[in-house]
Amino acid sequence: xxxxxxxxxxxxxxxxxxxxxxxxxxxxxxxxxxxxxxxxxxxxxxxxxxxxxxxxxxxxxxxxxxxxxxxxxxxxxxxxxxxxxxxxxxxxxxxxxxxxxxxxxxxxxxxxxxxxxxxxxxxxx
Amino acid sequence: xxxxxxxxxxxxxxxxxxxxxxxxxxxxxxxxxxxxxxxxxxxxxxxxxxxxxxxxxxxxxxxxxxxxxxxxxxxxxxxxxxxxxxxxxxxxxxxxxxxxxxxxxxxxxxxxxxxxxxxxxxxxxxxxxxxxxxxxxxxxxxxxxxxxxxxxxxxxxxxxxxxxxxxxxxxxxxxxxxxxxxxxxxxxxxxxxxxxxx
Numbered sequence: 001x002x003x004x005x006x007x008x009x010x011x012x013x014x015x016x017x018x019x020x021x022x023x024x025x026x027x028x029x030x031x032x033x034x035x036x037x038x039x040x041x042x043x044x045x046x047x048x049x050x051x052x053x054x055x056x057x058x059x060x061x062x063x064x065x066x067x068x069x070x071x072x073x074x075x076x077x078x079x080x081x082x083x084x085x086x087x088x089x090x091x092x093x094x095x096x097x098x099x100x101x102x103x104x105x106x107x108x109x110x111x112x113x114x115x116x117x118x119x120x121x122x123x124x125x
Numbered sequence: 126x127x128x129x130x131x132x133x134x135x136x137x138x139x140x141x142x143x144x145x146x147x148x149x150x151x152x153x154x155x156x157x158x159x160x161x162x163x164x165x166x167x168x169x170x171x172x173x174x175x176x177x178x179x180x181x182x183x184x185x186x187x188x189x190x191x192x193x194x195x196x197x198x199x200x201x202x203x204x205x206x207x208x209x210x211x212x213x214x215x216x217x218x219x220x221x222x223x224x225x226x227x228x229x230x231x232x233x234x235x236x237x238x239x240x241x242x243x244x245x246x247x248x249x250x251x252x253x254x255x256x257x258x259x260x261x262x263x264x265x266x267x268x269x270x271x272x273x274x275x276x277x278x279x280x281x282x283x284x285x286x287x288x289x290x291x292x293x294x295x296x297x298x299x300x301x302x303x304x305x306x307x308x309x310x311x312x313x314x315x316x317x318x319x320x321x322x323x
Binding site: 009011081082084119120122 | 129133281289298
């Protein structure tokens with residue numbers, strides 16, 4: 001498993017397409033309203049998947065256990081939502097924390113972690 | 126040399142940008158492109174503080190809230206220009222006083238900045254990282270963030286070096302740190318910005 005993290009609009013997906021040779025068929029755009037298509041090797045906006053799990057009272061890491069086995073070279077792309085002021089809205093606050101914990105787990109599991117800044121990759125792991 | 130510097134607020138971006146521009150200029154002309162169009166007393170005070178901080182650095186200030194290409198005629202091309210910041214420049218270009226919004230400002234400003242950069246010997250551009258929080262923004266603010274990120278990425282692609290400033294320290298994302306400058310700054314023990322003059 002590989003991870004890409006970075007702020008909004010930094011060029012994460014563009015970088016992922018280039019580095020891992022992904023086409024549209026490989027990418028699942030996650031949403032807080034529906035189950036992701038786990039046959040895809042790349043889960044984009046995985047922070048939205050964390051929100052979905054939170055709403056359903058599930059652990060996103062457990063939910064991805066089978067996906068992780070089936071996609072040894074799978075890719076998670078997450079938006080960095082961690083640096084702002086503590087959100088006043090409770091759900092947003094808990095979501096931010098849940099995503100942080102999830103990404104820390106994912107980073108431990110991952111072969112590589114790359115942060116994107118102004119379109120440029122920075123190797124973190 | 127063309128450099129983009131970004132990072133969080135009050136982390137030392139301007140301080141490093143000033144030092145870098147000065148180091149790049151050698152004994153040549155040095156310009157500070159001031160982009161802020163003050164709207165209230167708070168802005169006036171902020172500007173006065175910036176001017177005081179630049180004192181003695183040898184910068185000639187060019188006030189330029191919009192139309193960056195006009196600076197070509199207001200400074201010498203062999204000079205080094207410090208533009209602080211794309212954040213203010215984009216806001217001025219995108220939002221007019223009459224309330225209208227230019228939805229094509231991102232592409233236009235990015236193109237003008239690239240064109241201006243190609244006309245001068247050296248340029249250091251300061252931007253702001255406003256992309257890493259969990260907030261939901263209004264449609265217009267969201268458009269502004271997308272636009273600023275577009276400009277950042279365009280400059281990062283075409284410039285020689287991209288630095289992120291974090292807690293007064295430089296993280297180099299592209300290119301290398303200037304000989305002599307970088308080493309000193311990475312070890313900087315008395316960063317003036319951290320020194321309390323904020």
